[in-house]
Amino acid sequence: MILEKCSGKKKGRGKPVKFKTPYYMIHEQELDENFKKLKDALEKHWNNYIIGYSYKTNALPWVIKHFDLLGCYAETVSEDEYNLAKLIGVGKNHIIYNGPVKTKDSFMEALQNGCIVNIDSQREVEWLEDIEIENRRIGIRINFDIEKMCPGQSQCPEDGGRFGFCYENGELSKIIKKLQEKKVKIAGIHLHTSSKSRGLDIYRAIAEIACKVQKEFELDLDYVDVGGGFFGGLPTKPQFDEYIALMENILSTCFDKTKTKLIVEPGMAVIGAPISYVTSVIDVKDTEFNRFVVTDGTRTSIDPLMTKNSYFHSFDIKSQRDTHPKQVICGYTCMEHDRLFEEKNGPTLQCGDQIIYDKVGAYTMCLTPLFIKYFPDVYVELNGNVKKIRSAWTPNEYVQRSELE
Ligand SMILES: Cc1ncc(COP(=O)(O)O)c(C=O)c1O
Structure with a gap:
């Protein structure tokens, strides 16, 4: 109307x-023009990608539907967000399901529907036992010491982030072993890192850790999900093209662009400015x-x-x-x-x-x-x-x- x-x-x-x-x-035009810059950057540097719009950043029904119409997946982190995506008509396998607070029912359903599910807790590992072997296909959220790699830029400089399985203390290694024993396909890794700076260094660190983990555990990955946390729509800040070009340089040393998808999960960068x-x-x-x-x-x-x-x-x-x-x-x-x-x-x-x-x-x-x-x-x-x-x-x-x- x-x-x-x-x-x-x-x-x-x-x-x-x-x-x-x-x-x-x-401001719809501004939103769409800025979004196109993100798509253009991905098409130029890694033309095998998924954009998951971060529901938590702004889940106004018009907004989430608009990003669905622009071809985004829904990036969700709770059963409510997951069900909201279904309610507004997002394709049943066009949902990324992240975070440590999923419910068992929605976790099982998401896997059975072919969603991208990134695990972030021990209980999800247990739940996988109740799922048919062909649907045991997950990504792992990785916790790593971003402060060490980007001093002064992380959100929790003193005591580190709380999401994912820790690379440095061996928890990640243990979980990978456990998943392999349970015949779970490790399809991806998830490295979202909220930072104070939203700077390019953060994405250099993310890409480097992705390569390190891939090599060390000899993973054959369908996707690397670098999460959100970018700037967008601000001319004085890093541009999408810079973020993606930088990651392309590093990721392409260990991943084949035609085989491994790059997933980004922007929120602020696509809905903050307009x-x-x-x-x-x-x-x-x-x-x-x-x-x-x-x-x-x-x-x-x-x-x-x-x-x-x-x-x-x-x-x-x-x-x-x-x-x-x-x-x-x-x-x-x-x-x-x-x-x-x-x-x-x-x-x-x-x-x-x-x-x-x-x-x-x-x-x-x-x-x-x-x-x-x-x-x-x-x-x-x-x-x-x-x-x-x-x-x-x-x-x-x-x-x-x-x-x-
Ligand atoms: C897993 C995940 N993906 C994406 C985002 C979106 O981040 P931003 O709005 O900073 O782009 C967040 C924000 O916390 C997140 O936790």
């Missing part, structure tokens, strides 16, 4: 139109210390973990304004720290002005709490046309599946 034409253009995007705020706006969050000023208040500009948006919708100290943002202001030395932009919640940013010497904001936050598509909608207000509207814009793809939740959606007495 096309609701309204956008009123103007800003760097190829439709300019936000006057819908009831707050809302998220997905989403904005549009809010309005609803009050301006002076205190002894500050001018507070209260908005109908909230920090919990764009930074739910409260870790960022700046946001890509712009103002949509209709009239000419004087500047103000310091304005503190706040959200609607009653938490004192729902303060988004300080605007120094910016235009004096008034009720009705809009503040637009860009590049807020990753780990936002999916982590936003139902705190005080419920989920906002979401629109998609393409070529100046805007379509609503999720209506804001109301108390009706909030009470669903609850007993009142």
